[in-house]
Amino acid sequence: MSIPARFPFAYTADVRTARGFFDNRVLVDTVDIDVPTMADAECPVVMTWRTSWDGRRPGNAFVAEHDKKTFVIRHRGGRFYSPVEPNDKGLGHLSEDHLPRRERHGYGAEGSVALGNLYDRYLPGGESRVEAVKKWLTGDFKRQPTESDILSRAKSDYLTRKAEAKKVASRLMVIGGVLHVEVxxxxxxxxxxxxxxxxxxxxxxxxxxxxxxxxxxxxxxxxxxxxxxxxxxxxxxxxxxxxxxxxxxxxxxxxxxxxxxxxxxxxxxSDDVEFEFDGELNRRWRVVCEVVSMLADQVQMMPEAAAMAWMRLRRVAAMREADVTREAVDDLYEDVVGLVSSIDVKDMDRQRLLDATEWWNDAPIKLEMGHLAGPAPR
Known part of the structure; x- marks a missing residue:
């Protein structure tokens, strides 16, 4: 079963209507979604824990007992789900009733501001967009012009924000009457x-x-x-x-x-859940991502071989965590070494990243300044 609902998102644009032009407006639109529902038994609890702001030594208890927060994780078919935390302190959880339904007015008093944490945590785009969606959910956001009035858009991130909203909405699930999000x-x-x-x-x-x-x-x-x-x-x-x-x-x-x-x-x-996360693979992936980020503004000035190496790194850096494999990352070792060795010797991060390639596979590194270098023969 599923619940038909709408998922609002905010975007910015210069728009034209029959009444004139409106520059840099924050607007709200929605995407239609169907949120799956499950019983508690179909998606059982596999993890629970509590946190506190102060931390604790292993074997000791938390000092601040009054400030603990409980987390619950459910699991089904290799996927993990966590309750959507309401930003309304009076609510213990969010239910399907907090989802804006399709049959309601296009904008106005819909859903609940309690959904605000979902936008703060998962949707990028800046504070103005998050606030616009929160106001839309409680009927406080008065759009001028409305979607039906818009004749054309310019300088708009509409398609980007709509795609982000669809991605987040696809992660929603109602389990035992409580709204969850896939994590x-x-x-x-x-x-x-x-x-x-x-x-x-x-x-x-x-x-x-x-x-x-x-x-x-x-x-x-x-x-x-x-x-x-x-x-x-x-x-x-x-x-x-x-x-x-x-x-x-x-x-x-x-x-x-x-x-x-x-x-x-x-x-x-729970002993029944399997974890596949590989910390050492993740460490290598983070190095790849940092090299991509560090050299992004220099690609156009690189020699062709170095630019192609950077492109190979960027492809892996853009992967989802679950899709990254040891083979994909380890195939980039020589590219990483070569690109890092080309970083200015005065850059403090250069030696740290070179040290990272040392533990990557314990291969000795031969530096050729200014060129795309690789590991020395073993």
């Missing part, structure tokens, strides 16, 4: 967290690794809300790992005498 396979991500003083840390310590659970793609540049909105990078200290590797992660830092914090507690994982 990526959960995985651990480790980054550096900073603090002024903690009684459970060595005297004078102001930072340490923090292990958190990520439900988005572990892609270079991904937003990490639990690290103060920082972005996922390709640095050595930033690590990712499968949900089955928590003990290995803790042991890794224990053997180095490095104290760590955990961003979660009461983690329970």
């Amino acid at each position: 990526c396979e959960p995985k651990f991500v480790v980054g550096t967290t900073y603090f002024n003083n903690r009684n459970d840390m060595p005297r004078g310590a102001t930072c340490c690794p923090l292990v958190a659970i990520l439900l988005e793609e572990a892609k270079f540049g991904a937003r990490l809300p639990h690290f103060g909105m920082r972005r996922l990078d390709a640095k050595e200290e930033t690590r990712t790992a499968s949900m089955r590797q928590l003990d290995e992660l803790i042991a890794y830092y224990d053997t180095r005498g490095t104290p760590i914090l955990l961003h979660f507690d009461d983690l329970e994982i």
